[in-house]
Amino acid sequence: MRNLTLWIGAIMFTLLMFVTFAGPYLPFIDQTLTPEKHRWSQDERLILPPYEPSSHNLLGSDKDGVDNLSKIIVGAKETLLIIFSITALRYMIAVPLGLLAYQKKGLANSILTAWNQLFSYLPTLFSAVLLLSLPFLLFATWRLLWVIFILAAIEIGRVAYMIQQQTYQISREPYVEAGYALGLRPWRLTKSYFIPALMPEIIVHFCVDLGKVTLLIGQLGVLSIFLSQEWVEVGAMSMKLMNTSHNWMSLLASMRADIYVSKFTYIFYPALAIMFTILTFNVLGEGIRAHFNRRTHHSL
Amino acid sequence: MSFRSQLLRSFVIGVVAMILIILIVLFPRQLDITVDRYKVVADYQFSWNVYGNNIIQFLKGVVQDHTLGMTRHHDETAGTAVLRSMSFSLIIIVTAFTISFVLGTLKGILDYQGSRRKIGFLGNWTTWLFQSIPDFLLLLLIQWLLIRYVPSLRIFTQEGWTAFLLPSLLVSIYPLVYIARITSASLAAQEGQLYIKVACAKGLPRTLVLCKHMLANCAGSILSHLNSLFVYILSNLLMVEYFMNYPGAAHRLFKAMDYSTSFGTGHNYEPGVIIGICFCFMLLLLFVQWISQISRTYLDPRKGV
Numbered sequence: 001m002r003n004l005t006l007w008i009g010a011i012m013f014t015l016l017m018f019v020t021f022a023g024p025y026l027p028f029i030d031q032t033l034t035p036e037k038h039r040w041s042q043d044e045r046l047i048l049p050p051y052e053p054s055s056h057n058l059l060g061s062d063k064d065g066v067d068n069l070s071k072i073i074v075g076a077k078e079t080l081l082i083i084f085s086i087t088a089l090r091y092m093i094a095v096p097l098g099l100l101a102y103q104k105k106g107l108a109n110s111i112l113t114a115w116n117q118l119f120s121y122l123p124t125l126f127s128a129v130l131l132l133s134l135p136f137l138l139f140a141t142w143r144l145l146w147v148i149f150i151l152a153a154i155e156i157g158r159v160a161y162m163i164q165q166q167t168y169q170i171s172r173e174p175y176v177e178a179g180y181a182l183g184l185r186p187w188r189l190t191k192s193y194f195i196p197a198l199m200p201e202i203i204v205h206f207c208v209d210l211g212k213v214t215l216l217i218g219q220l221g222v223l224s225i226f227l228s229q230e231w232v233e234v235g236a237m238s239m240k241l242m243n244t245s246h247n248w249m250s251l252l253a254s255m256r257a258d259i260y261v262s263k264f265t266y267i268f269y270p271a272l273a274i275m276f277t278i279l280t281f282n283v284l285g286e287g288i289r290a291h292f293n294r295r296t297h298h299s300l
Numbered sequence: 301m302s303f304r305s306q307l308l309r310s311f312v313i314g315v316v317a318m319i320l321i322i323l324i325v326l327f328p329r330q331l332d333i334t335v336d337r338y339k340v341v342a343d344y345q346f347s348w349n350v351y352g353n354n355i356i357q358f359l360k361g362v363v364q365d366h367t368l369g370m371t372r373h374h375d376e377t378a379g380t381a382v383l384r385s386m387s388f389s390l391i392i393i394v395t396a397f398t399i400s401f402v403l404g405t406l407k408g409i410l411d412y413q414g415s416r417r418k419i420g421f422l423g424n425w426t427t428w429l430f431q432s433i434p435d436f437l438l439l440l441l442i443q444w445l446l447i448r449y450v451p452s453l454r455i456f457t458q459e460g461w462t463a464f465l466l467p468s469l470l471v472s473i474y475p476l477v478y479i480a481r482i483t484s485a486s487l488a489a490q491e492g493q494l495y496i497k498v499a500c501a502k503g504l505p506r507t508l509v510l511c512k513h514m515l516a517n518c519a520g521s522i523l524s525h526l527n528s529l530f531v532y533i534l535s536n537l538l539m540v541e542y543f544m545n546y547p548g549a550a551h552r553l554f555k556a557m558d559y560s561t562s563f564g565t566g567h568n569y570e571p572g573v574i575i576g577i578c579f580c581f582m583l584l585l586l587f588v589q590w591i592s593q594i595s596r597t598y599l600d601p602r603k604g605v
Contacts, residue, residue: 125538130324223542224559271440283428
């Protein structure tokens with residue numbers, strides 16, 4: 001139990017995974033999210049939604065009578081999948097790019113530097129809003145995939161730059177120079193010399209980035225920018241982009257107007273779920289970092 | 301790379317980034333909305349003609365008429381809107397920048413000092429916990445608490461000291477934690493270096509070693525994060541201004557993008573305002589970058605060795 005942080009992180013992560021995959025099958029969770037338009041109380045009085053928190057709805061229900069807790073738990077899988085795919089895609093492109101550019105020269109280096117600098121001039125959130133509102137993305141059939149790609153692409157430069165700096169430092173180590181002297185091929189050098197030394201750092205940054213992505217799409221949700229949507233008719237000849245998924249960000253987006261009428265609880269629960277997710281990834285990353293640091297200290 | 305070419309390089313990249321932003325902003329966004337018997341149909345056709353026309357119109361306006369175009373309010377030019385909202389935001393940005401940098405460095409030192417004692421985990425834990433709270437949640441909580449328990453504090457006002465101090469404080473929370481983390485990490489990285497052992501061996505008090513020797517050595521790596529600090533402040537600015545209804549530049553920028561859930565980009569899309577505000581942000585960022593580069597060169601204790 002020396003590395004308490006890692007333990008706490010692992011427990012929180014297990015909890016998150018349990019809720020995500022086993023959560024929907026728990027008895028008090030309504031998987032289908034059926035709205036309950038009215039309900040009779042024990043003394044035969046009509047109750048209309050939103051229902052107060054009770055043994056029936058642990059966190060209460062929304063205006064259509066859909067259980068709040070079920071909404072969050074059913075949405076968890078999709079939310080985490082989006083977060084993971086954005087971060088994974090980012091690292092899949094950034095890590096090879098950073099490795100290619102580690103000598104700080106050549107084509108890969110130019111691409112990396114330009115990418116990093118360009119997007120560092122505007123906050124990620126602004127770039128995301130500007131790009132996600134491009135018209136051909138609004139009605140694109142594969143909007144979600146595009147969104148994932150764009151959100152991943154915005155920060156590729158930053159991650160690749162980090163990888164490049166780390167690899168450059170490693171390439172100065174005596175054991176790598178020994179590898180050069182042996183005349184190893186670049187592929188072998190990368191596989192057996194760079195990657196093992198980089199791995200701890202990559203994992204830690206991956207965890208931290210998971211938290212960052214969660215925050216970013218949470219912010220997009222608050223600004224009512226849905227990740228997947230459909231254009232439907234809501235009144236006579238008036239169309240509206242409606243959110244088509246149950247992920248937490250869209251819960252945030254659809255509830256935002258309620259803050260102004262001081263119905264704080266609706267937005268509070270999804271935001272709390274997002275906070276728990278970010279905290280899990282941060283603590284986990286910090287724990288893994290401590291774990292790897294401890295090993296290096298021991299070996300010294 | 302020489303010092304001057306470094307400054308020049310950041311300038312050139314800034315110009316390229318600006319051109320790219322202009323190209324993205326001027327991308328044609330008008331939808332063809334038609335009524336087909338019983339339903340509304342939206343169609344989007346990209347045409348190079350419209351795109352080229354947008355760019356030519358914009359350049360013509362800037363070069364010939366020295367204007368960025370009009371805003372949605374027909375009696376106001378985009379230029380005045382940009383300047384007005386920037387003047388509101390600038391005071392917040394500068395205050396938040398100062399607060400977060402000074403207090404953040406101090407908190408970083410305290411965190412580092414604390415990590416050597418038993419209460420060490422406290423400093424680090426508060427840092428994580430803060431970084432994990434989504435900014436919108438924190439803003440909402442603060443607003444809710446203030447409205448509920450301190451109703452005498454007027455948080456939505458646009459005059460008096462609360463008008464800019466409260467948003468500045470809110471904007472500076474996250475950047476402060478960020479700088480604190482970087483400061484304590486770079487101080488921890490210095491641990492065990494020979495020059496510290498020498499200083500300690502001379503019998504200098506710990507505080508003096510920390511302030512005069514270690515901080516001077518860390519200054520470079522802390523200052524190299526000034527531009528990420530600035531970008532951090534900008535992205536926080538949007539959330540704070542959005543929730544406080546503050547008439548600042550970030551809020552105006554989002555408004556100018558006119559994202560609506562009816563048609564995506566609506567008819568009030570104001571490219572002039574977006575480009576103007578992005579330009580101002582970039583100027584500020586370039587300025588911060590130069591400060592960071594210059595101070596890094598002049599504050600480095602190894603300079604002139």
